[in-house]
Amino acid sequence: MTKPSILSCEKVTVAFDGFKAVQGMDLALQPGELRFLIGPNGAGKTTMLDVVCGKVKPVSGKVTFHAKSGSIDITKRKEHKIAELGIGRKFQTPSIFAGLTVEENLEIAMSQNRGVWAALRTTAMKKAERERIDAELSLIGLGDQRALRAGRLSHGQKQWLEIGMMLLQEPEILLLDEPVAGMTDKETEKTGELLQEIVRKRTVVVVEHDMAFVRNFASKVTVMHEGKLLKEGTMDEVQRDDRVAEVYLGRRRDVDAVG
Numbered sequence: 001m002t003k004p005s006i007l008s009c010e011k012v013t014v015a016f017d018g019f020k021a022v023q024g025m026d027l028a029l030q031p032g033e034l035r036f037l038i039g040p041n042g043a044g045k046t047t048m049l050d051v052v053c054g055k056v057k058p059v060s061g062k063v064t065f066h067a068k069s070g071s072i073d074i075t076k077r078k079e080h081k082i083a084e085l086g087i088g089r090k091f092q093t094p095s096i097f098a099g100l101t102v103e104e105n106l107e108i109a110m111s112q113n114r115g116v117w118a119a120l121r122t123t124a125m126k127k128a129e130r131e132r133i134d135a136e137l138s139l140i141g142l143g144d145q146r147a148l149r150a151g152r153l154s155h156g157q158k159q160w161l162e163i164g165m166m167l168l169q170e171p172e173i174l175l176l177d178e179p180v181a182g183m184t185d186k187e188t189e190k191t192g193e194l195l196q197e198i199v200r201k202r203t204v205v206v207v208e209h210d211m212a213f214v215r216n217f218a219s220k221v222t223v224m225h226e227g228k229l230l231k232e233g234t235m236d237e238v239q240r241d242d243r244v245a246e247v248y249l250g251r252r253r254d255v256d257a258v259g
């Protein structure tokens with residue numbers, strides 16, 4: 001039996017000056033899923049993430065967040081409110097403080113989490129905070145770099161630091177836009193493992209063009225094309241679909257790379 005969704009987008013349509021970037025899109029996520037959103041350039045993937053985090057408002061349709069605290073219609077909620085409710089969004093360019101150490105970046109992220117950590121003032125609570133940061137450093141694999149200025153990290157490490165900062169906000173759903181772009185093969189592999197670790201407690205949606213990465217780490221893939229849902233299923237099912245092959249024709253190398 002399938003679990004109830006943690007997020008459901010129903011018939012979402014987004015228009016920019018009359019151009020429909022997303023048209024009647026449905027997307028339902030199960031808690032603990034690592035979902036990949038793929039499709040050719042301009043398919044509407046990033047716009048869907050923008051809708052879920054509230055950056056872009058749909059002209060029609062509904063987005064419901066089935067949070068631990070109850071179901072909330074977030075369609076018309078403001079972006080910062082949606083973030084507070086537990087939907088975190090990471091953009092391609094990391095927004096870390098280059099002049100501060102890795103650890104200081106995490107401390108700042110933690111102090112921004114009003115929900116849980118801001119009220120912590122007692123020594124016992126400080127200890128809990130410390131342990132949380134240590135656990136995060138270990139999760140993102142930057143324990144040895146804790147005292148290093150963030151600006152000196154490799155590209156991949158910067159991405160992991162930002163993911164760690166986002167996790168300190170305790171999102172239930174994490175939205176990532178091309179997290180492995182520009183990473184080395186080794187960094188890509190580590191990122192996949194990190195995401196698998198993260199979904200033990202959270203739900204993650206990844207917009208991705210790197211098909212080898214998707215194949216290695218996806219259980220379920222959603223394919224968009226021209227603003228619509230084209231196909232949803234395992235990577236094998238998606239790859240066998242004639243319509244998917246057709247829309248990727250111009251980008252055949254992507255599909256072949258995983259064949």
Ligand SMILES: Nc1ncnc2c1ncn2[C@@H]1O[C@H](COP(=O)(O)OP(=O)(O)OP(=O)(O)O)[C@@H](O)[C@H]1O
Pocket residue numbers: 016021039040041042043044045046047048
């Ligand atoms: N703010 C905007 N104003 C006008 N058009 C936009 C805006 N944002 C996106 N679009 C258009 O909407 C369509 C969908 O864009 P979107 O970025 O969601 O696609 P995508 O699938 O993420 O593509 P890519 O893989 O290239 O990032 C594109 O045609 C794009 O040009």
